[in-house]
Amino acid sequence: MKGSLIILSFFATGLLLGIFRIFPLEISSGNFSFYVLCGLMFSVGISIGNDPASFRQFRHLNPRLIFLPLMTIGGTWLGVLVVSFFLKNRSVADCLAVGSGFGYYSLSSILITQCKGVELGTIALLSNIMREVFTLLFAPWMVKYFGRLAPICAGGATTMDTTFPIIVRTSGKDYAIVSIYQGFIMDFTVPFFVTFFCSL
Amino acid sequence: MFTVIACMIAGIVTGFLFRKWKLRFIHQVILVLIWLLLFLLGLEVGSNEQVIRQFGSLGFEAFLLAFAGTLGSVIFAGIFWLRVRTKSYPK
Numbered sequence: 001m002k003g004s005l006i007i008l009s010f011f012a013t014g015l016l017l018g019i020f021r022i023f024p025l026e027i028s029s030g031n032f033s034f035y036v037l038c039g040l041m042f043s044v045g046i047s048i049g050n051d052p053a054s055f056r057q058f059r060h061l062n063p064r065l066i067f068l069p070l071m072t073i074g075g076t077w078l079g080v081l082v083v084s085f086f087l088k089n090r091s092v093a094d095c096l097a098v099g100s101g102f103g104y105y106s107l108s109s110i111l112i113t114q115c116k117g118v119e120l121g122t123i124a125l126l127s128n129i130m131r132e133v134f135t136l137l138f139a140p141w142m143v144k145y146f147g148r149l150a151p152i153c154a155g156g157a158t159t160m161d162t163t164f165p166i167i168v169r170t171s172g173k174d175y176a177i178v179s180i181y182q183g184f185i186m187d188f189t190v191p192f193f194v195t196f197f198c199s200l
Numbered sequence: 201m202f203t204v205i206a207c208m209i210a211g212i213v214t215g216f217l218f219r220k221w222k223l224r225f226i227h228q229v230i231l232v233l234i235w236l237l238l239f240l241l242g243l244e245v246g247s248n249e250q251v252i253r254q255f256g257s258l259g260f261e262a263f264l265l266a267f268a269g270t271l272g273s274v275i276f277a278g279i280f281w282l283r284v285r286t287k288s289y290p291k
Contacts, residue, residue, distance in 0.1 A: 006235070007234060007235065007238055008238075010235045010236075010238045010239045010242065011238040011239065011241060011242040012242060013239060013242060014238065014239040014240060014241065014242020014243040014244075014245075014246060015242040015243070015245055015246040016242075016246060017242075017243055017246060018242060018243040018244065018245060018246020018247035018248075019246040019247070019252060020246075021247065023243055032240075033237060033240045033241075033244075036233055036236055036237055036240070037204060037237060038203060038204060038207045039207075039233055040230065040233040040234065040237060041204050041205075041207040041208040041211065042207045042208065042210060042211040042214075043211060043226055043229045043230045043233060044208055044211060044230060045207065045208040045209060045210060045211020045212040045213075045214070045215060046211040046212070046214055046215035046218075046223060046226050047211075047215065047223075047226045047227060047230060048211070048212050048215060049211065049212035049213060049214065049215025049216035049217075049219070050215035050216070050218060050219055050222070050223045050226065051215075051219075052216075052219055062284075064284050065284065067280070068277075068280065071273065071276040071277055071279075071280045072273045072276070072277070074272075074273075074276055075269075075272035075273030075274065075275055075276030075277065076269040076270075076272050076273045077272070078272045078276075079267075079268035079269045079270070079271050079272025079273070080265055080268055080269050080272070082268055082272075083264045083265055083267075083268040086264070087261055087264070087265075090261065095265060098262075098265050099265060099268075099269045102269075106234045106237070106238060107234075109238075109241060110237045110238070110241060111204065113241055113244070114204075118241075118244050118245050118248050118251050119250075119251055119254070119258065121241060121245075122245050122251055122255075122258050122262075123258050123261055123262045123265070124262075125238075125241065125262075126258065126259050126262035126263075126266075127261075127262035127263070127265045127266040127269075128266070130262060130263055130266035130267075131266045131269060131270050134266065134267070134270045135270070142274050142277075145278070146274050146275065146277055146278035146281065147277065147278055147281030147282070147285070148281065149277040149278075149280060149281045149284070150274045150277040150278060150281070152277065153273040153274060153276060153277035154270050154273055154274050154277070156273070191204065191205060191208060192205065195202065195204065195205060
């Protein structure tokens with residue numbers, strides 16, 4: 001939660017500096033942020049490839065739960081698809097791109113801004129932050145009515161970091177490995193699905 | 201946009217090749233780059249008057265998408281949970 005607040009405060013600082021024109025705009029326009037994005041993706045890749053331990057841990061996973069990320073993806077897409085019919089000025093692909101952030105707001109908003117502009121990027125940022133907040137707030141309620149896997153699916157790509165503690169507390173520590181596995185797989189899929197729906 | 205994916209795959213390969221060395225500092229690098237990029241995103245949003253004027257309605261659209269996406273995945277999780285649980289404990 002503290003990490004999310006720090007990240008948000010960087011966005012808010014940029015927002016205020018932008019509104020009051022304190023910072024020269026030339027830095028944000030142009031290719032600078034694209035190069036930083038490429039650097040970020042390279043670093044994300046290194047962190048995945050450099051940690052074979054995270055793969056080995058998954059041997060202890062209940063084999064049936066391997067398909068859990070598919071539930072997260074399918075459920076999210078279906079929900080977003082329904083809403084996209086009510087949002088007249090957004091295409092279905094735009095909505096699916098936002099939904100495919102799965103709570104990974106930093107990366108998805110950056111990718112969508114690069115591809116579709118600031119407006120949809122802002123929606124992606126807010127929407128995916130809200131998803132994380134929903135999970136943090138309503139996890140106990142989700143477990144009560146939809147079972148122990150519900151907060152893990154709701155958390156999407158955040159279940160190995162920011163929402164991990166609340167999941168362990170509400171679903172039980174038997175589901176810690178499931179939560180890490182699901183977060184790992186979803187983290188990996190976000191850039192692929194987001195760029196895919198942006199390119200449609 | 202596929203340049204971005206290519207960068208990530210190049211990163212995975214690099215990380216795997218250097219798996220003998222634990223590149224712990226990479227998480228710090230990721231964090232700082234995310235800070236920088238969100239600062240730039242804020243800057244871009246803030247200096248775009250049209251987006252600032254619509255901030256409320258963009259927020260509402262974001263809320264609808266977040267709500268529907270979360271609800272959908274929770275419902276799917278519920279259905280999956282029923283299947284997994286009954287299979288794990290046959291009566």
